[in-house]
Amino acid sequence: MTTTALRELASRITGEVRFDEPLAGYTTYRIGGPAAALVFPSTTDDVVNALEFAAETGSRWLALGLGSNVLIADRGFDGIVIRLGRGLDAVQRGAGGDETRWTVGAGAPTPLLARQTAAAGLAGLHRLVGVPGTVGGGVFMNAGAHGQDFSQVTQAVELVDGDGTVRSLAGSEIRWAYRSSGLGERVVVGATVQLTPADPKELEKEIKQHFRWRKAGTPFNERCCGSVFRNPPAPDDGEARSAGQLIDALGLKGHRVGGAQVSPKHANYIVNTGHATASDVLAVIGQVQAKVSAEYGIELELEVKVIE
Template sequence: MKELASKLLEMNIGSVRVQEPLSSHTTIKIGGPADLFIEPSSIENLAKVMTAIKEAGVKWTAIGRGSNLLVSDKGIEGAVIKLGAGLDHLEIDGTKISVGGGVSVVSLAMAMSRKGLSGLEFAAGIPGSVGGAVYMNAGAHGSDVSKILEKAHVLFEDGAMEWLSVDEMEFSYRTSVLQKKRPGIVLEAVFQLKEANKDEIIAEIKKNKDYRKDTQPWSSPCAGSIFRNPLPEYAGQLIEKAGLKGHQIGGAKISEMHGNFIVNAGNAKAEDVLALIEHVKATIQDLYGVEMETEVEIIGRI
């Protein structure tokens, strides 16, 4: 791994660090070290990184802003690639926008509202990156990424880059083709928005942001929604009905504000969160016969 790190540093592809603590890169502030942590400075350099990783036979994992993510206390084997400042471009062509995978979804929604472009209002409170949002078909308030995406530029693990149409992304509830069938990194996305009244868009964004602020514990370290909604039921409502609000294991606690959020109440470990997840699953299964599936992505060494 040190040899690969030295090679990447010589290539001047961006930031390269060894044994970087991933607790510094997740919104729940949990996670052991990455063997190798890379933040490429451009799409071109990311492609070079992937080529070098492939040649070295090293496993890789991509992250964005670290929301919807629980990293093992033992960290992640191989290389962790963070989509950040090097993939933050934005181009606007009428109602169509091309945006880098490292751009903040919240910032993008606000920027588009000021230009009178509608379609991203639902995303105003989603604390992740564009790449992550496309990867998992992020959604809220009755809409999601699949409703506005035209195509996504994806880098696959063999180093190939390809544009996938919205149909080729095979979107479903919080899922895309990139999660299992064709692992890859979303480099950029093209969204089709529409013109609308600027004041109305801004008002809708404020309403959505206020709703999140009032009902979800984003002022505390958390990863977002832990469970998928077992429709027609809602995960948070089932957990609250089961009397699990406030239940705590180690430093991990089910939020008092929203049953589908687990917060880091102080020095929580991934094993605490996982134990709490299993407790919720067992309780809901016993009480209501409903099988709960996690929405948060759990990665790293077992």
């Protein structure tokens, strides 16, 4: 994009716009080269304006939340990154006078929403307390944990289409699947969730249990993206094995290329041990996929979104 085009983009946005900004700092992997333009929308109109600009100029664009499920290429992203966070993170309790319905901005952190709803005695999202993304990213990915996911509670989603049209979709209109919403080329700007009354003390107890499990069994506070691979479907004639179990059984825990390593704690996590590049992580991914394919005839699919 030319300097003139970038200036024009900035003039249409009320939030901040940064140019040639390294994306590593906006991902939990701490990996990724620069974006031509990084837009921090403070309103839905900013999202609309950024998308209209992208459509007019034929620029690529990408929605980004907390960057906890992405691996961004070392060369970066030659387009407009729309990073949803503050400004689009309002939490409105009791939407439409119903205490069990909350309307939430896409930029709100999922762990915060999990805690706030649990403290208010509402079940449905509390088990996602350790899923470190935004509500927008959570809806887009149909993020979930311990038997709960966004598809189960999302009543409506506020979206901006790629051409800048704002609209609302009912949860029932979304093609939910395992770790997928099928929403495609759209930006989620908010969601309404329907929760269920429960004893806040019991919810707090569950939250503590889930945290203990995460601390003990996953590298939850290291530089990573959560599960790298989707769990494969169970074979017709056998027992389901998770991606982590398959990788672990091949003795790949600890396997590394450069600064990227299959976590010694959980085989479905590939961690950045300090100075990993996206190429290092992709090399580990390729080697793991090749070994799992050769040994079990299973083609592991990526859960992490690789942005190139």
